Amino acid sequence: MIFWENCSVNFQTIIIIRIMLYLMLSSLIDRVFSWPSSPSTTHPGNMVRSTSWDDIDKELQRMSEDNAMMDDELGQQMLWKVLDHGFVECEDIFGDEVVIVNAARVSFGKRKVACDAQDEKLIKYLLDHKHYSPFRHVMFRFHIKAPEFVMRQWYKHVVGCEWTSSIPSQLHGWNEISGRYVDSMEYYKPMVWREQSKDKKQGSDGIVDDQALCSTLFQEAIDHSFDAYKCMIQWGVAKEQARIVLPLNVYTEVIWTPSLQALFHFIQLRDEDHAQYEIREYAKVFASLLRDKFPIVYKYMMKADKYE
Ligand SMILES: Cc1cc2nc3c(=O)[nH]c(=O)nc-3n(C[C@H](O)[C@H](O)[C@H](O)COP(=O)(O)OP(=O)(O)OC[C@H]3O[C@@H](n4cnc5c(N)ncnc54)[C@H](O)[C@@H]3O)c2cc1C
Numbered sequence: 001m002i003f004w005e006n007c008s009v010n011f012q013t014i015i016i017i018r019i020m021l022y023l024m025l026s027s028l029i030d031r032v033f034s035w036p037s038s039p040s041t042t043h044p045g046n047m048v049r050s051t052s053w054d055d056i057d058k059e060l061q062r063m064s065e066d067n068a069m070m071d072d073e074l075g076q077q078m079l080w081k082v083l084d085h086g087f088v089e090c091e092d093i094f095g096d097e098v099v100i101v102n103a104a105r106v107s108f109g110k111r112k113v114a115c116d117a118q119d120e121k122l123i124k125y126l127l128d129h130k131h132y133s134p135f136r137h138v139m140f141r142f143h144i145k146a147p148e149f150v151m152r153q154w155y156k157h158v159v160g161c162e163w164t165s166s167i168p169s170q171l172h173g174w175n176e177i178s179g180r181y182v183d184s185m186e187y188y189k190p191m192v193w194r195e196q197s198k199d200k201k202q203g204s205d206g207i208v209d210d211q212a213l214c215s216t217l218f219q220e221a222i223d224h225s226f227d228a229y230k231c232m233i234q235w236g237v238a239k240e241q242a243r244i245v246l247p248l249n250v251y252t253e254v255i256w257t258p259s260l261q262a263l264f265h266f267i268q269l270r271d272e273d274h275a276q277y278e279i280r281e282y283a284k285v286f287a288s289l290l291r292d293k294f295p296i297v298y299k300y301m302m303k304a305d306k307y308e
Pocket residue numbers: 156157158159160265269270274275276
């Protein structure tokens with residue numbers, strides 16, 4: 001204290017500045033050493049802080065609980081589990097087989113409340129002669145969860161389909177979960193590795209001998225992508241950019257509203273030998289829905305020997 005009082009003003013100022021510099025420097029050092037280590041190419045997961053991993057685990061847990069809720073409702077036959085984490089939920093059906101025959105008979109000013117034998121003949125006649133317009137008065141609204149590579153094929157079906165969450169309309173907009181808002185955390189893992197077909201250029205045939213090796217390669221690649229994704233999120237990268245490191249087997253969700261004709265067209269093209277196994281699994285769900293809810297249409301529209 002005595003020393004301090006004897007110091008000149010200039011010297012006091014220098015001491016104060018030095019103390020401030022010291023405090024600032026030590027704070028800076030503290031911050032630097034409390035940061036996660038710099039990104040590593042060998043194991044990017046090292047740089048994620050533990051609390052954040054907990055959050056991610058909680059999110060994964062929540063997602064698996066969602067799936068469990070989905071299982072509870074399967075008995076209603078309006079919700080089908082597809083592949084490992086996907087589903088098809090029929091949210092609504094607008095119309096039935098009577099709607100089809102009434103639309104066809106409106107030319108004669110007639111209207112019925114239930115289908116009879118005559119109506120079955122009429123539906124067969126309409127289909128045999130490709131009078132498809134009455135089938136467009138029936139619409140469905142589905143909530144679909146499928147891997148991105150499946151949706152890439154699905155999006156090609158545009159005529160008579162609305163990708164919207166509202167009532168059927170001609171807006172040609174589709175709604176899909178956004179990787180700009182939601183973490184893309186779930187991915188599809190094939191049960192078996194299929195072999196490249198010899199005669200179908202784009203298809204598969206049989207299974208690969210070394211399944212274990214393929215699974216290991218797959219898991220390493222997927223883990224690497226997801227680790228990079230999580231790390232980028234942790235480092236503050238926007239989800240809309242971080243997601244570009246994710247693979248094509250990440251699950252996405254859409255609302256799809258096709259007409260009965262469009263749905264049938266989808267089944268014809270996608271529940272077929274040349275279509276990829278994964279999208280076929282979804283097409284099969286639609287075929288079974290038609291079989292249950294539109295038995296007459298199903299009987300004549302589908303090649304019965306193929307679908308029975
Ligand atoms: C096994 C398989 C392999 C495929 N491989 C590829 C591929 O490698 N690359 C690729 O890009 N796509 C591929 N596709 C997608 C395919 O080319 C179609 O885009 C998809 O199946 C949707 O069928 P679509 O065009 O009939 O459907 P939509 O576009 O919904 O059309 C429905 C129907 O409306 C009519 N229609 C539509 N547009 C017109 C028009 N402009 N003029 C007149 N009539 C029209 C047609 O009758 C048509 O069938 C593949 C499909 C399958 C099933």
